[in-house]
Amino acid sequence: MHRRKFLGLAGATLATGLSSKAWAQAQSWPDRTVRLILPYAPGGATDAIGRPWAEKLTQAFGQQFVIENRGGAGGMIGAEAAAKSPPDGYTFFLTPNAPLSVLPTLRKTPYDPIKSFEPVGRVGDVINGFVIHPSVGVKTFKEMIEYAKKNPGKLAYGSSGNGTANHLRLEMLKHKLGVDILHVPYRGGADTLNDVLPGTTHMMNEPVSLPHVKAGKLILLAVNSPIRHPDFPDVPTLTELGVTGADVPIWFSIFAPAGTPKDIIAKFNAKMLEIAKTDDMKTRLRAVNAFVPLQTPEQMAKTLADDIKANADLIKAANIKIE
Amino acid sequence: MDFGSLPSDLWLGLSACFTVKWVTILGVQVPILVNIFWCLMGALIGTAIGVLPGVGPVATMALLLPITYFLTPEGALIMLAGIYYGAQYGGSTTAILINVPGEASSVVTALDGYAMAKLGRAGPALAMAALGSFFAGTVATCLIVLAAPPLTKLAQQFAPADYFSLMVLGLVLAIVMASGSLLKAFGMIFLGMLLGLVGTDVNTGNTRFTFGIGDLFDGIGFVIVAMGMFGIAEIISNLANVTRRDLVSSKVSGLWPTREDFKRSFAPIVRGTFLGSLLGVLPGGGAVLASFASYSVEKKLSATPENFGKGMIEGVAGPESANNAAAQTSFIPMLTLGIPSNAVMAMMIGGMMIHGIVPGPQVMEQKPALFWGMIVSMWLGNMMLLVLNLPLIGIWVKMLLVPYRLLAVAIMFFCCVGVYSLNNLHTEIYFMALFGVLGYVFIRLGCEPAPLLLGFLLGPLMEVYMRRAMLLSRGDPLVFLQRPLSLAFLAIAVLLLLFVILPNVRKARETAFQE
Numbered sequence: 001m002h003r004r005k006f007l008g009l010a011g012a013t014l015a016t017g018l019s020s021k022a023w024a025q026a027q028s029w030p031d032r033t034v035r036l037i038l039p040y041a042p043g044g045a046t047d048a049i050g051r052p053w054a055e056k057l058t059q060a061f062g063q064q065f066v067i068e069n070r071g072g073a074g075g076m077i078g079a080e081a082a083a084k085s086p087p088d089g090y091t092f093f094l095t096p097n098a099p100l101s102v103l104p105t106l107r108k109t110p111y112d113p114i115k116s117f118e119p120v121g122r123v124g125d126v127i128n129g130f131v132i133h134p135s136v137g138v139k140t141f142k143e144m145i146e147y148a149k150k151n152p153g154k155l156a157y158g159s160s161g162n163g164t165a166n167h168l169r170l171e172m173l174k175h176k177l178g179v180d181i182l183h184v185p186y187r188g189g190a191d192t193l194n195d196v197l198p199g200t201t202h203m204m205n206e207p208v209s210l211p212h213v214k215a216g217k218l219i220l221l222a223v224n225s226p227i228r229h230p231d232f233p234d235v236p237t238l239t240e241l242g243v244t245g246a247d248v249p250i251w252f253s254i255f256a257p258a259g260t261p262k263d264i265i266a267k268f269n270a271k272m273l274e275i276a277k278t279d280d281m282k283t284r285l286r287a288v289n290a291f292v293p294l295q296t297p298e299q300m301a302k303t304l305a306d307d308i309k310a311n312a313d314l315i316k317a318a319n320i321k322i323e
Numbered sequence: 324m325d326f327g328s329l330p331s332d333l334w335l336g337l338s339a340c341f342t343v344k345w346v347t348i349l350g351v352q353v354p355i356l357v358n359i360f361w362c363l364m365g366a367l368i369g370t371a372i373g374v375l376p377g378v379g380p381v382a383t384m385a386l387l388l389p390i391t392y393f394l395t396p397e398g399a400l401i402m403l404a405g406i407y408y409g410a411q412y413g414g415s416t417t418a419i420l421i422n423v424p425g426e427a428s429s430v431v432t433a434l435d436g437y438a439m440a441k442l443g444r445a446g447p448a449l450a451m452a453a454l455g456s457f458f459a460g461t462v463a464t465c466l467i468v469l470a471a472p473p474l475t476k477l478a479q480q481f482a483p484a485d486y487f488s489l490m491v492l493g494l495v496l497a498i499v500m501a502s503g504s505l506l507k508a509f510g511m512i513f514l515g516m517l518l519g520l521v522g523t524d525v526n527t528g529n530t531r532f533t534f535g536i537g538d539l540f541d542g543i544g545f546v547i548v549a550m551g552m553f554g555i556a557e558i559i560s561n562l563a564n565v566t567r568r569d570l571v572s573s574k575v576s577g578l579w580p581t582r583e584d585f586k587r588s589f590a591p592i593v594r595g596t597f598l599g600s601l602l603g604v605l606p607g608g609g610a611v612l613a614s615f616a617s618y619s620v621e622k623k624l625s626a627t628p629e630n631f632g633k634g635m636i637e638g639v640a641g642p643e644s645a646n647n648a649a650a651q652t653s654f655i656p657m658l659t660l661g662i663p664s665n666a667v668m669a670m671m672i673g674g675m676m677i678h679g680i681v682p683g684p685q686v687m688e689q690k691p692a693l694f695w696g697m698i699v700s701m702w703l704g705n706m707m708l709l710v711l712n713l714p715l716i717g718i719w720v721k722m723l724l725v726p727y728r729l730l731a732v733a734i735m736f737f738c739c740v741g742v743y744s745l746n747n748l749h750t751e752i753y754f755m756a757l758f759g760v761l762g763y764v765f766i767r768l769g770c771e772p773a774p775l776l777l778g779f780l781l782g783p784l785m786e787v788y789m790r791r792a793m794l795l796s797r798g799d800p801l802v803f804l805q806r807p808l809s810l811a812f813l814a815i816a817v818l819l820l821l822f823v824i825l826p827n828v829r830k831a832r833e834t835a836f837q838e
Binding site: 068069070071073074076077080106110153156161162163182184185186187188190191193194195197198200201211322 | 685689747
């Protein structure tokens, strides 16, 4: 920083107090590279949503927004790194909801989902649903439930691991409809797909399965989302099928370390809403099955709190435990 | 079997290789054949590290893995593949000219190759090594083209029980084929499997052997173990044994072999290609074993076995063809089943994962351009290597003049940068250093690191498949015997184990490896 600029800033701060210092910060923010910590290795769904955002934010703010992949421990390592970063508006956390609204209920996490972070903006919800292999012989969600009730424990559902969001989706189904479906944990969506395509495991709920639904190799039964998937307009949502409050949403967003100046967050959120409304961004995100709900930081805080509570209730009801 | 779609598949591969990208250089739009460019880069880097002793393809690929994120998946895998077979070409140069194998797979090449060089026939030895490799590469690529589609079809029917039994067979093979003591191979594989268990258990989500260290929750990274055991440990051991490197002649003249050379080399090249292709497919096999096997076969078949080691061209042509054939065919299990048969293939799998591609039978259907592009690139790469190695041999010879102490520092530096760039975690650099020291201890103890790495890779996979098979069978262990494929794999594994334990086979095996 130049000496004169520094003196000027210092003077202004002394004269008008803290709020205007923050104001001055927000005015010039960002004046250097901004890091977006992403809690998974490159190549996954979070990465696919994060990269177009980093690119658009860089264009919009005229400063580099770089993605830093900090994978590990189901997102815990990246979340901890973000929580412990300086709250100066130059480090943010780009994450799906699981590290904040699922993990802390299951494990002791080195961060608090509410106290350690400030919501900034939503980057996309992934629309997805339950798919089933045609060899089972069912074509609709209702038929699947009937089949499962007649043959308890016969259907096998592949998830991305114990306590992951798509495992919770199965537990929710079992909990709400009283069906008995075997849970088989895998190392991720693509790994699950290897067993679901030949019909060894029958069901899954991951975006990687959708191209195979289009190719006619798997059947999409129902969508876990308030809206239907635009590529599959005939497939009903769970709510439409009368299974309400069972979506177990998977949503992606940007958070800031607690203590980040409010003005910077407001400025960031406003720009994100602008970007999310452009057709270009909509198309880019749709390619990865993501759609952005427009929310202010205050609305996000409520979404997060509700999500934490809903997942905690479900984890307790389904008796999912990790020591 | 239906090979009707082969021409169109190969055409797809060819067009994937010749993808054109327009790049602005100095304000001018220039078309660049990107994938051909990466193929060339891979071949070049491969030859370079092949020539340099102490830098192997595993460490190099581990180093370059993070960088490939910025390439297309096709470009990345084409380049990584190029490094592997490029190293097979480069390794022979060092072996022939200075009697130090540039690669482990060129150890036997040094025996007769260096002897030929002392007789002033370095040129024909180098040329025959390259021509033999090219022939083997071409045949092996054809084999991949023919074998991959039916194998993929078969693999799509694999259930978790079949995968489990296949891996049991793979590990047994790795023990049988490891050079040296059986007991040590056993020990290294089991140690590898134990190390592989560190981290979060997929089925329950509990963590094992992590001591509460968050950085261990996802297990120890393969790249870290590989770089430590193969990169750092090699450097320490190379620095510990300072060998004087005598270049026989800095000028290689009279490159072209005589008619007599061609006549004598033809049969060994064909046999080497056949042996190498076979051994390459087997887990734990690969280029090193293939070259050893070919050498002993040539020696046995020769009318004048006493002349081996004194400059027999058969002893260069055979093993060099075998190691390249094996390098190529080891891609078969990786491409069709998603199972790595050796450490290099594990790196290739790492390369796929970085791009979000999960290796397995689905790759051929879902990414046909990538699958066929990679296969076609292998043949193109082999052709490039022939050009790179024969006329440009002088350049590679110059590289040998770089002092190792400078090289060692550079390699260490790149290893650290490479590991850090994977997850941005400094702790992983410490882990790598730890494995480096451990690797050096193992080298001194005469324990091979390769079986450890294979156990590290296959052990956890085996566990996952076993538990998944048991889950799906609702706890019935008979599932492993009820599926015909699984039963066959297990039966072969048991037979093999019984076979190696037989006293006279064990003796024969020990003498075979002593040669």
